[in-house]
Amino acid sequence: MTVSNPTEASGKNELSRSLKPRHLTMISIGGIIGAGLFVSSSTSIIAGGPASFISYAICGLLILLVMRMLAEMATALPKVRSFTEFARAGLGEGAGFVVGWLYWYFWVLVVPVEAIAGAKILEHWIRLPPLFIGMGLMTVMTCVNLMSARSYAEFEFWFASIKVTAIVVFIAIATSYAFGWTAPHGATFGNLVDHGGFTPHGWIAVLAAVPTVFFAMTGAEITTIAAAESAQPGRAVARMGSAVIGRILVFYVISVFLIVAVTPWDTVRSGESPFTLALNTMHVPWAGEIMTVIILTAVLSCMNSAFYVSSRVLFILAAQGDAPKALVKLNARKVPVGSVLMGSVAGFLGILAATEAKGVFDFLVSSSGALAVYIYMAIAAAQIVLRRRRERDGEPLPPVVMWLFPWLSYAAIAGMGAVLIAMAFTPGLQQDFKFSCISLIVALAAYLATRRLRRPAAVASIST
Helix, strand or coil: CCCCCHHHCCHHHCCCCCECHHHHHHHHHHHHCCHHHHHHHHHHHHHHHHHHHHHHHHHHHHHHHHHHHHHHHHHHCCCCCCHHHHHHHHHCHHHHHHHHHHHHHHHHHHHHHHHHHHHHHHCCCCCCCHHHHHHHHHHHHHHHHHHCHHHHHHHHHHHHHHHHHHHHHHHHHHHHHHCCCCCCCCCCHHHHCCCCCCCCCCHHHHHHCHHHHHHHCCCCCHHHHHHHHECCHHHHHHHHHHHHHHHHHHHHHHHHHHHHHHCCHHHCCCCCCHHHHHHHHCCCCCHHHHHHHHHHHHHHHHHHHHHHHHHHHHHHHHHCCCCCHHHHCCCCCCCCHHHHHHHHHHHHHHHHHHHHCHHHHHHHHHCCCCHHHHHHHHHHHHHHHHHHHHHHCCCCCCCCCCCCCCHHHHHHHHHHHHHHHHHHHCCCCHHHHHHHHHHHHHHHHHHHHHHHHHHHHHHHHHHC
């Protein structure tokens, strides 16, 4: 099976191979741990009560299955250097176009969202309007991503290291408190059932929280983008895919479980960090200030990763002819400058919209709400098609394969379909679902339009 590889179309336009295993490890962790864990987890805890950690476990399982499918495809097709391109390999040019542009759109909107979030934190220390601070953050991140892939990776390595250290320390402190070793009145596991029961709103509420949790955990696949700039991309993706569930288990499931064990779930307030509440409950000094710094780090980390991913996906789209060819050009440091600057312009415009045209920006953010689910479902479908094709052609299986194929692949698609159905019937998520459907329709229409425009050009080139 021959699959085009945009990063190796020519030596001149080949991305760098400067990322080391330590970078990829921390990028995979950083892609999972965002501000959604430190702040937005409050929404899930309020919705599900003490059983909310089960929502995280369910989402972790779905993402594990997706990453395992990606690992199989990465080892079977090592020349494909972006997970969005697996959709093209399995489902055709249209899927590659639609998945690539939707993924770019998803991440390019994350950039201004995180810039504004960071600005609101920093305005407590820097007496400037959020617009100016957000523009300053955009300028810094633009410069970082224009330097080199290694610059992005180094920043992400240290950002992720801070987040990992913070969570590990939190787990250690909270475990000691929950078991009663440092708590003044003994073990606190009674909080799991003493305030309305383990599932105060019923199991339906726990399942209904899954869509919100799912989007907070999106980002594990960033490794497949960054791996293209490492020495052994296929092996790196396979290794990260196998390890992701352990990180989700530790950083999300155990953290949320300890929060509801240490602190009564009904004291959690929406929009406020439950980690800060738990630290205050355990009488950790300077808890608020510590968590503010950690949340800021998480926000900057997510912004940095979104900037990097959006530029590389746009580069690959251009290499496939789905975006202007000028975006394929690299500078002397192997950075796709045009793609980075496109993301930068989108980020600056997003910050202006967020501060000056709130309604427009809210629509844009809502229109990306369900895109991660669409994209993951397309990737899962591509894995099934590619595996069937390989079996039909009598080709050997790759070193890493999907477990219990095809049943777990189908289960992953069904699970993500259930997430979409839950969004469609959950009042707080219905708007995101509807607007995301509009984004999907626009992407499909754009592909049909570009295909129609390309056809006369192709005919003209053949006739000459």
